[in-house]
Amino acid sequence: MKKQLLALVATLVVGAGVHAADIKVVVSADQPGPVIHRNIYGQFAEHLGTGIYEGMWVGPESKIPNVRGWRKDVVAALKDLKVPLVRWPGGCFADEYHWRDGIGPRNKRPVKVNTHWGGVPENNAVGTHEFFDLVEQLGAEAYVNANMGTGTPQEAAEWLEYMTGEGNATIVEQRRKNGRDKPFRVHYYALGNETWGCGGNMRPEYYADLYRHWATFLKTPAHNRPKFIASGGNDKDTTWTDVLSKQVKHNIDAIAHHAYTFPSGKWEGKGSAAGFPESEWVSMLSQVKKIDDVLAASKVILDKNDPQKKIALYFDEWGSWYDPEPGSNPGFLVQRNTLRDALLAALHFNVFHSHAERVQMSNVAQMVNVLQAMILTSKDKLVLTPTYHAFKLYIPFQDATSLPIKVENNPTYKVDKFEMPTVSVTAGRGKDGKVWVGLVNSNATKPAELDLQLGANAPKAVKGQVLTASAMDAQNELGKAPQVVPTAFEAQATNGKLTLKLPAKSIVVVAVEG
Template sequence: MKKQLLALAATLVVGVQALAADVKVVVSADQPGPVIHRNIYGQFAEHLGTGIYEGMWVGPESKIPNVRGWRKDVVAALKDLKVPLVRWPGGCFADEYHWRDGIGPRSKRPVKVNTHWGGVPENNAVGTHEFFDLVEQLGAEAYVNANMGTGSPQEAAEWLEYMTGEGNATIVEQRRKNGRDKPFRIHYYALGNETWGCGGNMRPEYYADLYRHWATFLKTPAHNRPKFIASGGNDTDTTWTDVLSKNIRHNFDGIAHHAYTFPTGRFEGKGPAAGFPESDWISMLSQVKKIDDTLAKSRVILDKNDPAKRLEVYFDEWGSWYDPEPGSNPGFLVQRNTLRDALLAALHFHVFHAHAERVKMSNVAQMVNVLQAMILTSKDKLVLTPTYHAFKLYTPFQDATSLPARIENNPVYKVGATEMPGLSATAGRGKDGKLYVGLVNSNANQPAELTLQVGTSAPKSVKGQLLTAGAMDAQNELGKPAQVVPQAFEAQAVDGKLTLKLPAKSIVVVAIEG
């Protein structure tokens, strides 16, 4: 009996290995799709906790090395990430922000209370000029979010004139007096944020009328016109997409959509950022499908209401959101960043690539010290998070041409009643001419083995990087050896077959070498 059981076990193992060997990723290099806009890898910096103050801005007088107040180490790390776009000043903060509080001598700027995030003083040290200094240091584009919640159409229009005006109007001369002769280059300008919630608790029909009113007065020189953004839906709600695309025509280029991911699927009692069970792991990763489904529905709506494909979709807030870190100010949204967050980011990238025809920008929340951050700081030290490394792996996809990538015999990953595809793939032709493939193995326990084909033939070799770790909640902490760092990854074809072996819970991005 024992011999029979051993024989059966051996047969099952062989069967599993055979099934794994049958998994195939096929890239159709002869079917180029839309360009994956670099701004899909955009960032978000809000006046929230230490996301700007301390985390990035320390002031010109600080002993921490800085350039005009912005930390040298943080800016260097973000430049290395090739950050293409920064959204500012919020978020919910935007709809209580009055831009005139943030210009002129910093010592004379008013101090307000940040009522949304922690009830702490806001000294307005970072305003319009400081923000544009940051994006210019980064070589990034600027996305400014205007205050529709407590502001006025006059205020929104005059801010735009202050930033872009070229003549000798008083407001332009004020900008020059404040140290900026040349107009700022602004790429995106949004009216309101989360207008369904913290931005005013509006109905989509009301907001559409309000947008039409305000947008009438948004005027810039033709060569410095930003794309104008309307505040759209939240989570899986596409009602706003339908209403806005039907009812707005003037100064309207795109719709902003938000969706955060909570382990439990509930805003109250989200779940911990670390020390979680595997059920929380799969719950987080499997929820990315909701974003895929929402974007698919949005595209159907837009194709009906905007057949000329003039309107774009901007997923300008997304990412993980957990229960507050114990001992922190709950209003500062401090959370740990683990390997799970890196895979979550990569799966988002794959979805945004798949919808690149309409999705032209997204902004992870947020850059530093807040929610799913790229960087965590403490005084003069910093650490790069697993999410940072996920973004770094995918930089070749910025402005790449998307290519279809299908997975044959994709294994199912299941924990309890929750299941999802075990593997995810994306492909694109980079600006350097190389063909890149991104792969995610979401299974927390089982490695995956697959063959890679381009059309009907196997590449000779691939070379790239792998991101994984031993634990689901592995993280990089200040003062400790980093647990989640990229490793070299390569594979060679054998007998005309290129096999890739992906560890459990891993991300791999490779360039096809031949």
């Protein structure tokens, strides 16, 4: 009897949470905003741990089914995700990568040491030709990061010529000899990575001078010119955005920015990927506000220094970062991926959408087996992570037209000293013509109930999917039944009101009907 009374009390407490606030969401479907660029859903693959080798690349001779060395199952899963863009070869790795080491017969390529990530041998089996084979299999765009740390302007210029050149120049003939007659399509080309840190410990003014110098020599056929990207700031620092947008006026299309999220908010002692208390759930998710803040500050700077809006902001590294998984090589950045990571991703999406005018690319770190991965593999097995499913739910927002939203009476979710708005919302009109709404209920224990309106009217219904699970650290593990998978979600209007009931700790993405 005592257990029944406790269960009843728990039910009443949760039920009270449902109606604790009369949340109202208004979507202004008749006020189209900037397009949400599909590359906001970009991916990142670095030569790091098993992120490429074993995780995606197994070689043509492997017994694991593959196409020219790339795992069939991984490529198929990524194609289902409609991956629009892949960034390669790094990351910190890029600034010690010399592209000529990765061309020609694979059995003759030099073996080096990956000094950044684990001190393991790098046999250069995946190089320029293999990377472009991957992005072409995916139907994705290519983002190539040039070596500005240990490279030279000549090396960066010649790599671009090797990839895009036509005619009969010796370097173009070398590409043909290596099996590629047609030039590669390079969509994005960056000079350096994290030049404030692992890419050279530079000052922004020094890097701006180097960028102007190096970019002078980046030349391609006019129809195959990539967008050129400058290495920008980190975390809350907007100094780099300010200096670069003031001092670089030619051959610059975007400035990169990086920010990772740790439960502790500190680089040392980041926190655990699983087995955490609710306070760390909130501490982690609430930090997405810093992303919103730095993007808002960057917009002010860019609007002042670049009123013609020629320079975009590319958030080309972001995601969760935890303490190393026990028993793993710390340099491999192996971590578990849980429901918390899925919500973290969705909260990032909602923020990126709200800054779509300037934020035209983001790249989650990383695609397979590293940090906040989409896919985890072991030998011939793979599993799709909760983050994968968050990305898949948001596919309708790729190239959608953003729509203004207003959230009224949004309660504060607070645990210990950490707090944040309970509900996060985004909206857009998809390429299919439908109005799509993405919602996140960050409260780990209580559902949220809200009324949805299109302008002054209530829609007739919504239909889509919800992603949630029973535990905050629910995960999908290799060889086990997945705990975090999307399920159907729908709601019908009653008496002229459409009420959505969002489960605790959930992501809901729906198409609006009527």
